[in-house]
Amino acid sequence: MIKVRVPAKVNVQLGVGGLRADGFHDLANVFFAVALGDEVTAAPGEGVTLTCSGPDAAQVPLDDTNLAARAARLLAAHHGLADPGVHLHIAKAIPVAGGMAGGSADGAAALVACDALWGLDTPFENLLDLAAELGSDVPFALLGGVALGRGRGEILEALPVTGTFHWVFAVADGGLSTPAVFRECDRLREEAGTGSGDTDVPTPDAAPALLAALATGDPAALAAALTNDLQSAALSLRPSLAATLAAGTEAGAIGALVSGSGPTCAFLAKDAEAAEALATALAASGTCRTAHATYGPVPGAAIHPRATES
Ligand SMILES: C[C@@](CO)(OP(=O)(O)O)[C@H](O)COP(=O)(O)OP(=O)(O)OC[C@H]1O[C@@H](n2ccc(N)nc2=O)[C@H](O)[C@@H]1O
Numbered sequence: 001m002i003k004v005r006v007p008a009k010v011n012v013q014l015g016v017g018g019l020r021a022d023g024f025h026d027l028a029n030v031f032f033a034v035a036l037g038d039e040v041t042a043a044p045g046e047g048v049t050l051t052c053s054g055p056d057a058a059q060v061p062l063d064d065t066n067l068a069a070r071a072a073r074l075l076a077a078h079h080g081l082a083d084p085g086v087h088l089h090i091a092k093a094i095p096v097a098g099g100m101a102g103g104s105a106d107g108a109a110a111l112v113a114c115d116a117l118w119g120l121d122t123p124f125e126n127l128l129d130l131a132a133e134l135g136s137d138v139p140f141a142l143l144g145g146v147a148l149g150r151g152r153g154e155i156l157e158a159l160p161v162t163g164t165f166h167w168v169f170a171v172a173d174g175g176l177s178t179p180a181v182f183r184e185c186d187r188l189r190e191e192a193g194t195g196s197g198d199t200d201v202p203t204p205d206a207a208p209a210l211l212a213a214l215a216t217g218d219p220a221a222l223a224a225a226l227t228n229d230l231q232s233a234a235l236s237l238r239p240s241l242a243a244t245l246a247a248g249t250e251a252g253a254i255g256a257l258v259s260g261s262g263p264t265c266a267f268l269a270k271d272a273e274a275a276e277a278l279a280t281a282l283a284a285s286g287t288c289r290t291a292h293a294t295y296g297p298v299p300g301a302a303i304h305p306r307a308t309e310s
């Protein structure tokens with residue numbers, strides 16, 4: 001049995017370019033991996049089967065659309081395995097459809113777990129290519145740390161970072177659909193008269209102040225540099241998130257933004273103690289379902305050394 005831990009992400013910068021002909025947007029996506037994560041276990045089985053546990057398990061599809069199952073089948077096909085056998089179990093802690101790339105994390109974890117279970121020893125570069133076939137966010141879940149994602153987010157460059165940053169995530173009731181939030185971003189741009197195509201919208205790039213804040217490990221500077229071009233679209237589709245962001249700021253967060261396509265809201269705290277107090281205040285604020293204190297950056301999908309047996 002192989003157990004893999006995999007992190008969720010927050011986008012500390014999400015610069016969104018225009019809509020491309022292939023339906024994706026070019027991004028300057030600065031991913032940041034946090035300790036809040038899922039665990040995916042791979043055990044010998046017949047065919048590809050799946051179970052899921054955790055408070056949000058009922059919202060996770062257990063059919064072939066699940067990114068963990070798709071990852072197992074893609075890896076098997078890559079190696080020409082005609083009859084792959086694995087039972088995957090997802091212990092789900094990452095909010096579902098929350099803008100924290102939980103499905104992508106499980107896809108990355110399943111690639112690593114099945115690779116080990118089946119003794120394939122696939123080179124990391126090939127795993128990254130398979131991950132990009134599964135989804136724009138999946139390669140980062142393999143890499144972890146902090147990275148700039150270009151293209152649709154799949155072309156990664158690891159970024160230098162110093163120290164540990166402390167975060168709180170306020171989990172909303174219900175999710176938001178990623179394609180719907182990108183569509184709303186395009187609609188708001190059209191409405192503002194700026195155009196939404198890739199010839200109208202400038203190609204985004206990582207902000208120098210953000211890169212410096214990460215490299216020097218300065219939480220106040222990172223807080224000041226947090227940006228998300230999808231935030232107004234997420235707020236447009238879910239206006240109640242404004243109250244969540246305000247509650248976190250009033251409770252002492254030094255920075256606040258919607259995580260990716262939302263609706264989870266992310267708050268930066270000055271230290272671990274401040275993060276715990278902020279999570280308690282947010283959970284009691286009535287503006288979210290629950291709140292978790294966590295930290296990062298942490299590594300990408302990795303086999304848990306003490307949970308592996310043959
Ligand atoms: C917005 C982000 C920010 O990291 O994550 P979430 O907040 O959803 O976790 C990502 O770009 C989500 O990546 P991911 O969830 O892997 O998306 P994919 O499966 O590749 O694409 C789903 C759909 O989202 C839209 N999409 C995604 C990526 C991108 N660069 N441009 C897009 O327009 C497209 O409509 C696409 O059909």
Ligand SMILES: Nc1ncnc2c1ncn2[C@@H]1O[C@H](COP(=O)(O)OP(=O)(O)O)[C@@H](O)[C@H]1O
Binds near residue numbers: 095097262
């Ligand atoms: N392993 C998985 N965990 C969660 N959702 C999954 C998974 N595989 C596929 N999905 C589907 O992907 C959708 C987006 O989920 P998720 O990746 O959690 O959110 P987001 O795209 O906001 O980061 C879910 O609503 C669900 O239908």
